[in-house]
Amino acid sequence: xxxxxxxxxxxxxGLVKRYGSTTAVDGLELRLAHGKVLAxxxxxxxxxxxxxxxxxxxxxxxxxxxxxxxxxxxxxSGELRPRIGVMxxxxxxxxxxxxxxxxxxxxxxxxxPLKPDWxxxxxxxxxxxxxxxxxxxxxxQQRLSLACALVGRPELVFLDExxxxxxxxxxxxxxxxxxxxxxxxxSVLLTTHLxxxxxxxxxxxxxxxxxxVVAEGSPAQLxxxxxxxxxxxxxxxxxxxxxxxxxALPEGCHVAEAASGTYIVTGRxxxxxxxxxxxxxxxxxxxxxxxxxxxxxxxxxxxxxTGRELR
Amino acid sequence: xxxxxxxxxxxxxxxxxxxxxLTLLIPIALLAGFTLIDIISLPEPRVDSVVPRIFxxxxxxxxxxxxxxxxxxxxxxGVLKRLAATALPRWMLVGGRVLAGLTVVAIQLVVxxxxxxxxxxxxxxxxVLWSIALGxxxxxxxxxxxxxLGGTLRAELVLALANIIWFVLLLAGGIIVRAESMPSGxxxxxxxxxxxxxxxxxxQALNGAGPGWQPVLVLVVWGVLASVVAGRTTRxx
Ligand SMILES: Nc1ncnc2c1ncn2[C@@H]1O[C@H](COP(=O)(O)OP(=O)(O)OP(=O)(O)O)[C@@H](O)[C@H]1O
Ligand SMILES: [Mg+2]
Numbered sequence: 001x002x003x004x005x006x007x008x009x010x011x012x013x014g015l016v017k018r019y020g021s022t023t024a025v026d027g028l029e030l031r032l033a034h035g036k037v038l039a040x041x042x043x044x045x046x047x048x049x050x051x052x053x054x055x056x057x058x059x060x061x062x063x064x065x066x067x068x069x070x071x072x073x074x075x076x077s078g079e080l081r082p083r084i085g086v087m088x089x090x091x092x093x094x095x096x097x098x099x100x101x102x103x104x105x106x107x108x109x110x111x112x113p114l115k116p117d118w119x120x121x122x123x124x125x126x127x128x129x130x131x132x133x134x135x136x137x138x139x140x141q142q143r144l145s146l147a148c149a150l151v152g153r154p155e156l157v158f159l160d161e162x163x164x165x166x167x168x169x170x171x172x173x174x175x176x177x178x179x180x181x182x183x184x185x186x187s188v189l190l191t192t193h194l195x196x197x198x199x200x201x202x203x204x205x206x207x208x209x210x211x212x213v214v215a216e217g218s219p220a221q222l223x224x225x226x227x228x229x230x231x232x233x234x235x236x237x238x239x240x241x242x243x244x245x246x247x248a249l250p251e252g253c254h255v256a257e258a259a260s261g262t263y264i265v266t267g268r269x270x271x272x273x274x275x276x277x278x279x280x281x282x283x284x285x286x287x288x289x290x291x292x293x294x295x296x297x298x299x300x301x302x303x304x305x306t307g308r309e310l311r
Numbered sequence: 312x313x314x315x316x317x318x319x320x321x322x323x324x325x326x327x328x329x330x331x332x333l334t335l336l337i338p339i340a341l342l343a344g345f346t347l348i349d350i351i352s353l354p355e356p357r358v359d360s361v362v363p364r365i366f367x368x369x370x371x372x373x374x375x376x377x378x379x380x381x382x383x384x385x386x387x388x389g390v391l392k393r394l395a396a397t398a399l400p401r402w403m404l405v406g407g408r409v410l411a412g413l414t415v416v417a418i419q420l421v422v423x424x425x426x427x428x429x430x431x432x433x434x435x436x437x438x439v440l441w442s443i444a445l446g447x448x449x450x451x452x453x454x455x456x457x458x459x460l461g462g463t464l465r466a467e468l469v470l471a472l473a474n475i476i477w478f479v480l481l482l483a484g485g486i487i488v489r490a491e492s493m494p495s496g497x498x499x500x501x502x503x504x505x506x507x508x509x510x511x512x513x514x515q516a517l518n519g520a521g522p523g524w525q526p527v528l529v530l531v532v533w534g535v536l537a538s539v540v541a542g543r544t545t546r547x548x
Contacts, residue, residue, distance in 0.1 A: 056396065058392060058395075058396075058547065058548075078400065078401075081395070081396060081397060081398055082397070082398035084396075085396075086393075086396035088389055088392060088393070088396075090389065091387075091388045091389030091390075091393075092388070092389040092390065092392065092393035093388065093389075093390060093393065094319075094323055094385060094388065094390050095384070095388060096323050096326055096327055097319065097323060101319060101322075104315070105315055105316065105319045105394075106393070106394075106397055108312055108315035108316075109312050109315075109316075109394065109397035109398050109399040110397060110398055111398060148393060152397060152398065
């Protein structure tokens, strides 16, 4: 392994960024190992885009140390920019520019670009090659933006909500591309609101809130840390009285109707607990449907850490 | 890289209906209108007095108003950030726009010059050469002012201001009414405006012995000042 491969691709410590009186990022720590995929999760306004833009060298940190591919993204931007790919959260093209024209322009800015036509084909944009950017659909604009981020053969890519606004097919395509990048040794830092995306793609998940890291680890680590926090979910008629069930369950288990007709028992779920639940259902004269025992989902962890209120 | 960037910028300008209206259709209409219709009193042949005004207007329209609006919205839509995120060096980001601006001015002057010749304009060769040199200088000066405006403020504000300034300079800045036919105090001020200086320089270049040092100096000073300030205030978003 060469020196550049042992050093992390992105290293952020004590990062602070303020906008006037708002502190967007408040002492954030982050480390993306070379060739890995890191997903930044967090509610709206948590500071994800701000963090990414600091790493890209577009924003200057108020405090903290940021190293990207071993470089200072602001001071060494001339050296860094040719080596990274950037997909911003929105925009990034002239309104009147044709899709093909835009990608060719960005490709012409790179020393050794991928073939634009090939990339447009892979991303399913060949039929809108001559369509002006402003007339592309939201998902097509996103795909063009991804193409622009990748065309320069970067060593590290920043993808800010890469699949927002995409249909399921396009989303899978992007996931496949991220997996392919990783297989090629490209490091990827992405932000997302989709738990499934983070679980599928990321080696390392960092959950941020109010500009700070509230949890991090591999998806498996984040969801199984606590053996007493397993779940049993099932669906039944809405509005059942669960007090009898609560009384019948062992100490440390809780039951709640999470959504109308969806019940979740949390705690150490053993065979005895499953039998108690089904017995209770039989007493109530209801059939427990979609009964499922498992780890907490990443979404549960996320909601638990960041609260349920809207930002 | 530079050429690809300049080519894209030029194509986008020529494809944009509002830009065409501003940079070509309005100057063409005014050139024909003022030459053929007796709206303002001008010495014969009328076309000789109209051409310098229209050349100055054309340069101001594309290099200042057009550039400022395009830049304002390109910033809004994240285009500058997109390009800055590539290997394109910072100076080329500016260089490409300058080159595109000069290309558009060249197209304008050729189209308007051909139309003027059809209307009976017969310039001298030195006059034409001087006016080309002034066109380049004017494009750089107004371009710097356009970047200053378009690179600093919000897109909507840029749109409003760039149009208002265009209109005010057209009517009162020495383009339609030349400084010499204004009261002397006002004339001195108007000659120090980039619009007044460019019109005056074009007029002396095409109908006199050369552009004269004052208009050139005025344009250079405005251009340098605007570039220095724009270099500090221009933002990518
Ligand atoms: N240009 C700006 N000026 C002032 N405040 C800003 C600016 N950009 C972001 N903020 C504030 O900084 C905080 C973090 O914003 P940021 O865009 O980083 O969040 P995010 O995690 O990317 O959110 P989202 O999921 O909605 O994209 C928010 O409170 C936001 O209001
Ligand atoms: Mg964001």
